[in-house]
Amino acid sequence: KNEVEQSPQNxxxxxxxxxxxxxxxxVGISALHWLQQHPGGGIVSLFMLSSGKKKHGRLxxxxxxxxxxxxxxxxxxxxxxxxxxxxxxxxxxxxxxVFGKGMKLTVNP
Amino acid sequence: xxxxxxxPKFRILKxxxxxxxxxxxxxxxxxxxxxxxxxxxxLKLIYYSVGAGITDKGEVPNGYNVSRSTTEDFPLRLxxxxxxxxxxxxxxSLRQGLMNTEAFFGQGTRxxxx
Numbered sequence: 001k002n003e004v005e006q007s008p009q010n011x012x013x014x015x016x017x018x019x020x021x022x023x024x025x026x027v028g029i030s031a032l033h034w035l036q037q038h039p040g041g042g043i044v045s046l047f048m049l050s051s052g053k054k055k056h057g058r059l060x061x062x063x064x065x066x067x068x069x070x071x072x073x074x075x076x077x078x079x080x081x082x083x084x085x086x087x088x089x090x091x092x093x094x095x096x097x098v099f100g101k102g103m104k105l106t107v108n109p
Numbered sequence: 110x111x112x113x114x115x116x117p118k119f120r121i122l123k124x125x126x127x128x129x130x131x132x133x134x135x136x137x138x139x140x141x142x143x144x145x146x147x148x149x150x151x152l153k154l155i156y157y158s159v160g161a162g163i164t165d166k167g168e169v170p171n172g173y174n175v176s177r178s179t180t181e182d183f184p185l186r187l188x189x190x191x192x193x194x195x196x197x198x199x200x201x202s203l204r205q206g207l208m209n210t211e212a213f214f215g216q217g218t219r220x221x222x223x
Contacts, residue, residue, distance in 0.1 A: 004151070031210060033210075033212060035212065035214075041216065041219075042216050042217070045214075048210045048211060086151070086152070088152075088212075095140050095159075095203055095205070095210075096142075097142075097154070097212065098154075099151040099152040099153075101149065
């Protein structure tokens with residue numbers, strides 16, 4: 001079974017700071033998902049990546065398949081980025097996703 | 110497209126009661142999932158389905174049942190509610206693509222069993 005670890009578990013930042021959220025997994029995978037859970041509970045998909053780097057607005061996701069590690073970076077953070085960020089990986093070769101516990105980010109104005 | 114629609118948003122059940130959490134998606138996705146999220150914990154897979162007529166157990170299936178008679182609908186049934194089933198439940202579907210697999214989630218159902 002793939003174990004997914006996220007660090008840190010909580011992070012408080014000031015508006016404008018550069019933020020990095022880490023995700024490590026134990027078994028080799030084909031792709032990794034980053035998701036965002038809003039304070040109201042809704043979950044949205046941010047990225048799916050299988051190699052290298054993806055960028056969407058102020059969000060950048062990178063993955064190192066050999067090291068079994070991914071990072072999500074937020075540039076010029078804003079209070080509206082406050083949310084729980086979750087990474088997820090497939091279990092085995094299936095489409096069943098195993099989720100990390102998430103990292104709660106609070107960005108203060 | 111409405112995406113993934115989950116109902117109800119909130120529910121309080123008494124121990125031993127039963128209920129069905131509804132989930133529907135209009136994106137013609139084959140893969141659908143039910144997860145529960147307990148405070149401070151990651152999402153745990155209850156059941157999943159790879160297409161109409163096919164369902165399988167996830168990590169925490171005890172106390173739940175599912176059916177998938179159509180591609181669109183994937184209801185989750187609790188037969189004898191227990192306090193341990195107090196949780197937030199999420200339904201999800203997966204759009205599969207070679208380069209762009211994406212997960213879509215419902216808004217969640219907050220269930221309290223008293």
